[in-house]
Amino acid sequence: MSQQKHIFHHSFSIKKNDREELHGHKSYILWFTGLSGSGKSTIANLVEKKLHEMGISTYILDGDNLREGINQDLGFSSEDRKENLRRIGEIAKLFVDGGIVTLATFISPYASDREKVRKKVRQGEFIEIYVKCSLEECENRDPKGLYKKARQGEISNFTGVSAPYEEPENPEIIIETNQKSVGECVQQIINYLKHNGYLGN
């Protein structure tokens, strides 16, 4: 038998609710899902800025700090995408446990992967935000030139072009970035948080 079977649970004194009390607000995940180019990072950045100005402790998990760090061993195969999201879900859970409002911006095209993250935390701690934007509009924006490359076959398994995107069926929030301004989308999220008691004291 290896050491693996012998994990003992230490009882630590400081718990999630102590950290929430110190920070003056609840902790939860704001999960931004949507096509590449839909505006996930832009919106999340501005939401984080607003929350920070209100004195709320926040952190953003995104491709930048994960794909080049903990998930640098993973590619974009279906299996690696699953493992990528599994780890992201576990990290988001740790941050929530740490009393932090955690913003996560990932295309996360599969409903089942998003549901797995939802189930890792308590009810009400996973707020799914569908950043909705038509493929046409995303492709028209193409801020990174990725759609063009995907159409030319230079990138494979590209969500919306050569890989599926499963729309959320019951997200807590839907923001339509090709119908509303960025400012309106941000305000819609802040309003949701306010009206549902997520903004603390």
Next chain:
Amino acid sequence: MSQQKHIFHHSFSIKKNDREELHGHKSYILWFTGLSGSGKSTIANLVEKKLHEMGISTYILDGDNLREGINQDLGFSSEDRKENLRRIGEIAKLFVDGGIVTLATFISPYASDREKVRKKVRQGEFIEIYVKCSLEECENRDPKGLYKKARQGEISNFTGVSAPYEEPENPEIIIETNQKSVGECVQQIINYLKHNGYLGN
């Protein structure tokens, strides 16, 4: 080419120093290393409690929340231990970036693995705490009955018995738990943090 080569860096507005300012203190890693039974979790728990009482945002990473979460796919082979610590290091780095004082309690027997974590963060952000206790004393305490099982061959690759422990050569702090009381050890760490400007405003 897959999507992998196309990571773009979004420029987020809220940075580490903004989060440190909000929390009123710097963020860094307190890395507790030492044999099983040396007292890492006991000491870390009490240090966290003290820091929390001072209004400092903290989080503990330990076997409980990692081995059963993000690292549940890993065993105790030399390779898996390395990967375990690599991921822990990456997560600790994210927490430090999030403005959190991060306590990590892991046997972490190999100096090279600990050094890799140190190199992930900036100078002064990795405080190595060697929780020093003789093997005899740890084995005598044997709070989890693991040494007994290791001696009987029921557990393989057990640090100190059938796997090496490399003592830190230049740790920031050495606490000797078989020479001092728990309270004295905790105070020694708090004093270090105080005298080196780690306790904030």
